[in-house]
Ligand SMILES: Nc1nc2c(c(=O)[nH]1)N[C@H]1C(S)=C(S)[C@@H](COP(=O)(O)O)O[C@H]1N2
């Protein structure tokens with residue numbers, strides 16, 4: 001993690017708040033957005049993946065659900081570079097009551113609970129703390145759920161419920177130190193401005209252990225790829241939990257609560273549970289599997305410059321490239337196999353943007369006529385490699401397998 005003084009993003013307080021005020025003006029379109037949401041049709045079957053440009057500050061996205069918004073990044077986006085453009089980074093909300101207007105001057109983040117001084121931080125207070133910048137992959141726990149066999153319930157994501165950005169913000173540790181965490185603190189719970197649309201439904205909150213919260217990496221971000229966050233990605237502030245699934249990356253953050261016991265609220269204690277097994281893998285119908293809250297991400301890799309079914313020319317030198325990430329550790333190696341996994345060739349790795357970032361990989365092939373099968377696998381710095389067979393669990397979380405792309409060659 002580097003200090004951001006050299007970063008050319010306009011981060012003076014006035015400039016950021018100035019931009020934020022500009023967004024305040026922009027948010028005058030909010031009622032129109034609310035109406036548009038109501039008028040958009042729902043997608044049909046799981047194979048139907050309509051594109052939409054109807055969401056504010058978002059370019060072309062795959063529409064999974066209108067309310068609460070579920071928007072997937074079209075996969076082509078990942079071939080353009082390791083940083084996902086803000087207007088095409090995926091969007092996921094649990095509840096549909098999302099503010100469409102944020103008053104940046106009165107926005108406050110409460111820091112409360114098991115602390116010596118409860119705080120109410122303005123955006124200016126927050127931005128006066130030392131700044132840090134970090135590239136990190138934001139990946140939904142259910143990314144790629146649509147590929148689970150047998151099928152499971154939940155958002156039918158393809159592989160585009162992930163994205164990588166350079167996050168600019170302040171350390172959660174510094175915020176907690178300002179409040180002075182009392183002895184005996186166990187975890188920190190986070191909440192945002194969104195609310196359930198049905199009475200009695202549990203508000204979306206998540207928590208992490210106190211030591212994790214104070215590791216100096218978890219941050220409160222107000223910048224994303226050199227701009228402020230799009231509203232739907234959590235403007236003005238979101239939590240970044242590097243290397244962990246983004247269910248913990250609470251958006252529109254306005255509440256930080258230090259607890260002296262475990263968090264027993266629904267979203268941490270009951271939802272987002274995975275089998276406590278390697279790769280979160282179990283058999284359909286298996287009983288008495290110990291479940292734990294989802295946590296660290298695992299390595300994944302994808303081909304990005306060809307879609308399955310695209311035709312290649314026989315004997316032609318053909319560049320092959322894609323992205324990989326190590327999960328909670330850096331990318332150590334990316335290997336490619338064109339013989340069904342019998343032999344593997346090391347791919348060349350692109351610029352290292354930090355251990356939590358996407359990393360580009362590339363190689364070249366000269367395919368023979370026939371049906372080419374390209375397999376790609378990533379190994380992270382902890383020595384963890386992608387599995388040859390897909391994992392399975394009832395919630396469709398943490399999908400992982402060596403990805404295979406079939407390309408006819410003629
Ligand atoms: N306030 C709030 N934060 C939230 C959520 C939410 O519903 N409300 N969903 C979480 C989940 S499950 C995911 S996958 C990410 C999605 O982040 P994105 O929309 O910026 O891609 O936000 C997380 N933070």
Ligand SMILES: [Mo]
Nearest residue numbers: 140141142247
């Ligand atoms: Mo998620």
